[in-house]
Amino acid sequence: MPSFPDPFVGTNPPKLTKEDLIQAIRIDIAGELEAMFLYDAHAQATDDKLVADTLAEIRDEERAHVGELIALLRHLDPRETELFLEGQEEVMEKAEELGVEFKPLEEV
Numbered sequence: 001m002p003s004f005p006d007p008f009v010g011t012n013p014p015k016l017t018k019e020d021l022i023q024a025i026r027i028d029i030a031g032e033l034e035a036m037f038l039y040d041a042h043a044q045a046t047d048d049k050l051v052a053d054t055l056a057e058i059r060d061e062e063r064a065h066v067g068e069l070i071a072l073l074r075h076l077d078p079r080e081t082e083l084f085l086e087g088q089e090e091v092m093e094k095a096e097e098l099g100v101e102f103k104p105l106e107e108v
């Protein structure tokens, strides 16, 4: 399980350089992914429908947060978008080879 230190404990938060901000957002994404994993595991581990449905909704909110953070990464570093699209293209090629339907995200 990822564990990240609080880089601002006991101090006023510094203004980050662009490079540090990019790294911070990557850590934020990891935190959102970890939260998604935990909410999903807990939702699947109960027969209480109210709890399971609520946790699943929270999990989906975290998914949206991942999307927001990825959008911020793309804003800060357009190269990130190029690489994401390269990765998507590789999956599209593999899907075509295997005859698997794959719907890519719209190109930006």
Ligand SMILES: [Fe+2]
Pocket: 032, 035, 061, 062, 065
């Ligand atoms: Fe979140």
